[in-house]
Amino acid sequence: MIEVAGLTKRFGPTLAVSDVSFEVQKGEVLGFLGPNGAGKTTTMRVITGYLSPSEGRVRVAGYDVVEEPLEAKRRTGYLPEAPPVYPDMTVVEYLAFVARIKGVPRREIQTRIEEVSEKCAVTDVTDRQIGKLSKGYRQRVGLAQALIHNPEVLILDEPTAGLDPKQIIETRELIRGLAGQHTIVLSTHILPEVSKTCERVLVINQGKIVASGTPQELTHRLQGYETVLLTAEGPAAEMMERLQRVSGVNLVEPRDAADSRVTFEVHAEKGHDVRAELARAIVESRWKLLELKTSGLSLEDIFLQLTTKDLGEGPDTSDKSSVVGIV
Amino acid sequence: MRNVIAVAGKELRAYFHSPIAYLVMTVYAALLGFFFYSFTATYVVQSFRIQAMGGGMGAPPMSLNEYIIRPLLAGVLTVVILLLVPLITMRLYAEEKRSGTIELLLTSPLTDLEVILGKFLGAMALYAVLVAMTFLYVGYLFLHGNPNAKPLLAQVLGLLLYGAALLALGMWFSTFTKNQIVAGVVAFAVFLLLFVMDWVTAYGSGRASDVISYLSLTKHFDNFAKGVIDLSDVVFYVSVVVLGIFLTARSVDALKGRA
Known part of the structure; x- marks a missing residue:
């Protein structure tokens, strides 16, 4: 038409x-x-x-x-x-x-x-x-x-x-x-x-x-990786280091910290559900696991990723090459 | 044609739904009324004086055409119109550009020429109403005297052509800007220049002077003022109208490319 x-x-x-x-x-x-x-x-x-x-x-x-x-x-x-x-x-x-x-x-x-x-x-x-x-x-x-x-x-x-x-x-x-x-x-x-x-x-x-x-x-198409949000109570640096060692995890980023509670954003390889492994890692180290959930990319995130790419300010620049040029 | 009439009707309605039509008509009526009164009073005093001196014995009475109608139409009105036409034309495109309705007109199945002609005719209709108002005063002379109608017809035709030429140019100026005031001021300045242009030729001679004199809008009104319809004058005014419409079309076309 x-x-x-x-x-x-x-x-x-x-x-x-x-x-x-x-x-x-x-x-x-x-x-x-x-x-x-x-x-x-x-x-x-x-x-x-x-x-x-x-x-x-x-x-x-x-x-x-x-x-x-x-x-x-x-x-x-x-x-x-x-x-x-x-x-x-x-x-x-x-x-x-x-x-x-x-x-x-x-x-x-x-x-x-x-x-x-x-x-x-x-x-x-x-x-x-x-x-x-x-x-x-x-x-x-x-x-x-x-x-x-x-x-x-x-x-x-x-x-x-x-x-x-x-x-x-x-x-x-x-x-x-x-x-x-x-x-x-x-x-x-x-x-x-x-x-x-x-x-x-x-x-x-x-x-x-x-x-x-x-x-x-x-x-x-834009979710080249899976993102998990994890909140736990314990020593931030040690927890982060432990989470990093879980197989399939690419990147761990602290999001918020209040008192001894820390929320991490964990990026894993696509197709890997790392939630069980993450939970075990925290619990076995005798820290307190408070919350664990997957986070889908909202359309907002995608929009920001796509439109800020040229400025190099996207939330994550590594995965976008695979999604741009879909047209 | 249907489209031209639709646009013309819209323009005419816009004039009467806004203060513009009433403002223009009031100014026109007031100025015309003042000069009509003044010329008529002078005429009456003069003719009494001639009679009192006994000089009028056997001589024809003073001509109403020469002493009232001609100075009114050829003298006063050509200047009043100079002032009022910018008020009529300034909104034609500037208003559409400012309010965004130009997008409606240019994305409708109309040719640019249909829109331009519609706008021109709408403005022309309001102008014709003004010229028709002249008869309210001149008609008074016909009721109480017997002026000659033939030179009056030539003068009215001249006024219509002269106004049409100004309207077409004013419409073109209105395509330049979103700002009605700017469109109006530019139109008035240019009209004034065209009006006084042949003054310089009074002192000059030669080719340049002839050209300037030929281009002067007022020079071509002289014959109409005398009550003579000369085809070359008609052709001149019609050419200016065509030129104005052509330039408007070019300007509207440039809006689409804007590069």
């Missing part, structure tokens, strides 16, 4: 997006994940035809966005980061205007407005001026606008940015409800967003795609 091939976008000397390629299948929900300024918005703006690519090709529903922009735009709904609303119009006036410029046939405009107002839960404010609505409502009006011509492709730039927690949950549910009928690309720099709404994730940093996969896949 969306094909992006070798997309590069320069703003003068600045490289905003560098040789990005990906495809989105019909009905799929794809999440763009990356820190601010990573190139998410630029990529989306090229897909929607707002910016022209410096190099590369983008096709939406089979139409090249540069060569047949009108056909591509007819099939695309776009919600920019700031909802593109006219504050002095009422919701109905605004949706009617958007419907007209999106090419909705005149006799269908009324029914389309009713449909999207209901879908986006703005029916109770249709006669209010948009400028007087709360941010949450404005965002929903923005979403209604993107849906008015029933586009095959929906591009949503940070659809939950600036909303309160309740509104975020509502918006997520709305987006999930749209999946299947529409092909959706959404961007976010908030991680739980991605695992909650997207089937596939592209992690983008400094204009390049650094990883892709389902949220689960990403978690799995």
